[in-house]
Amino acid sequence: MARYIFITGGVVSSLGKGLASAALGALLQARGYSVRLRKLDPYLNVDPGTMSPFEHGEVFVTDDGAETDLDLGHYERFTGVAARQTDSISSGRVYTTVLEKERRGDYLGKTIQVIPHVTNEIKDFIEIGDDEVDFMLCEIGGTVGDIEGLPFFESIRQFSQDRPRGECIFMHLTLLPYLGASGELKTKPTQHSVKELRSIGIAPDILVCRSEQDIPEKEKAKLALFCNVRPDAVIPAYDLDTIYDAPLAYHKAGMDRAVLAAFGLSDSAPAPDLSVWEDVSDRMHNPDGEVKVAVVGKYTQLEDAYKSISEALTHGGMFNRVKVKLEWIDAEVFDTADNVAEKLSGFHAILVPGGFGERGTEGKIKAAQYARENKIPYLGICLGMQMAVIEAARNLAKIDNAGSEEFDHEAGDKRFEPVVYHLKEWVEGNRTIERAVNDDKGGTMRLGAYNATLNKDSKVAEVYGGTSISERHRHRYEVDIKYRKQLEDCGLTFSGMSPDGKLPEIVEVADHPWYIGVQYHPELKSKPFEPHPLFRDFVRAAVEQSRLV
Known part of the structure; x- marks a missing residue:
């Protein structure tokens, strides 16, 4: 049976509950325990898949096809434990399940209420996989006092009462604001x-206090006294140079010791082995050089929209002992002005990430062209691969009207040649999935892990060190295989395909130092202690490029 740690937040949002949860999971692993982390989000969307990146940031995709909160990316990056559909839930998903059961008559005519029906559904979700790990860490989204979060707080209160005493603890993350005028932490x-929190029946066992200033011992004692926690369970959380310092910083502050003490495990817990995180920190703080990478995207105003990409580039830099200096460039700046060289000269590599919709696509095509023609390392991800293919179709294969059905809306406009088309059918395991253009948008893409087969003599086979891979997808448009010969005759090789040979997964330019486009999202599987092969080699190529300029 797992022990449960419920992580809640107060005062303000965006304090770093996800990072604190991930770091705690890493610290428990360092002591030899197995962990799983999950996120309970109060919003009414079934999942974040249909939310704007400006609204919610990145959508993190799991192997089994769940579209989840970006905090699950932190969980994976810090613990290496692959997230699953059962690790993310929202109010929308809970209410959908409850109402489906009501329609089927599962409740035998009873009046459906938040308590017990909604709270029971949440509790059932929480204990999935209870026998698989030593510790289950459950982060509650939002802050205490939010009206939409009340069913979740009530559920974890009930859950802690249902379990034997000592199997659940609560960790509360708050802010200590500093008033400069009076020179005080409040x-x-x-x-x-x-x-x-106590008014709804939850008493925190541990306080994690974010602060920009050192927290004096007298203030820790005050917090312990008035919040009814042990003095050594008041954990300071200061701003860090890098998120990858968090496990070491929280260990120094005593977080893992406070958690083990709350469970009565202080005497039996193994000593932590933090060598992995010491190495990660050393690589972050002591690079041997720097490379400049341009990320040409359409959601660049909010870096969280590309969170996994920025972290994967950091991981590639750590592996190569260099600092990766990112510059976010809005793809629309290339749409109306002939300023591609002005904007992109001086970069050692160019990355074009995924996205949806037509806005900014011409700029992405120009960025792909500039990288190809000027022999600059290029990595195109999802839409970034499709734009690279359209660029090659227009400028190499002379299909001047090459485009995508995503932008042409299948309106019968023959001015466009649909090199990229709406994917209506694909194979998932032993079944065929079918989709129509007018289907619901949520959860209907090609989602999750799919296998691909690589050409044995290709660049990507060299990068991966093999010819069989599994990567996570999130898209509903595909490059049309019927253009393969035309494009390959012009130098764009289809170097990775789905096992049935129908869906292009990877393209590359053979006579180029490093030019690869992938239909999937490799950034989702990268970790600081295990950088993804593509990002590892992409940054290596950027290092080589830096020596040429």
């Missing part, structure tokens, strides 16, 4: 946040 917001 503890009152945290006291009120804990009071709010």
Whole structure:
């Protein structure tokens, strides 16, 4: 049976509950325990798959095809434990399940209420996989006091009462604001946040206090006294140079010791082996050089929209002992002005990430062309691969009107040649999936892990060190295989295909130092202690390019 740690937040949002949860998971692993982390989000969307990247940031995709909160990316990157559909739930998903059961008559005519029907559904979700790990860490989205979060707080309160005493603890993350005029750290917001939490029946065992200033011992003692926690369970959380310092910083602050003490495990817990995180920190803080990478995207105003990409590039830099200096460039700046060389000269590599819709696509095509013609390392991901194919179709294969059905809306406009088409059928395991253009948008893409077969003499086979891979997908448009010969005759090789040979997974330019486009999202599987092969080699290529300029 797992022990449960429920992580809640107060005072303000975006304090770093996801990072604190991930770091704690890494610390428990360092002591030899097995962990799983999950996220309970109060919003009414079934999942974040249909949310704007500006609204919610990146959508993180699991192997089994769940579209989830970006915090699950932190969980995977810090623990190496692959997330699953059962590790992410929202109010929308809970209510959908409850209402489906009501329509089927599963409740035998009873009046359906938040308590017990909604809370029971949440509790059932929480204990999935209970016998698989030593610790289950459950982060509750939002902050205490949010009206939409009340069913989740009530559920974890009930859950802790249902379990034997000592199997559940609560960790509450808050903010200690600093008033410069008076030179004081204020503890009152945290006291009120804990009071709010206690009013709904939850007493925190551990306080994690974000602060830009050192927290004096007298303030820790004050928090312990008024929030009814042990003094050594008041854990400071200071700003860090890099998120990958978090496990070491939280260990130094005593987080893992406080958690084990709350469970009564202090005497039996193994000592932590933090050598992996010491190496990660050393690589982050002591690079041997720097490379400049341009990320040409359409959601560049919010870096969280490309969170996994920025982290995967960091991982590639760590492996190569260099600092990767990212510059986010809005693809629309290339749409109306002939300023591609002005904007992109001086970069050692160019990455074009995924996205949806037509806005900015011409700029992405120009970026792909500039990288190809100027022999600059290029990595195109999902839409970035499709734009590279359209660029090659227009400028190499002379299909001047090459385009995508995603932008032409299948309106019968013959001015466009649909080199990229709406994917209506594909194989998943032993079954065929079919989709129509007018299907619901949520959860209807080609989602999750799919296998691909690589040409044995290709660049990607060299990068991966083999010819069989499995990668995570999130798209509903594909490059049309009927253009393969035309494009390959012009130098764009289809070097990776789906096992049935019908869907292009990877393209590359043979007479180029490093030019690869992939239909999947390799960034989702990269970790600081295990960088993804493509990002590892992409940054290596950028290092080589830096020596030429």
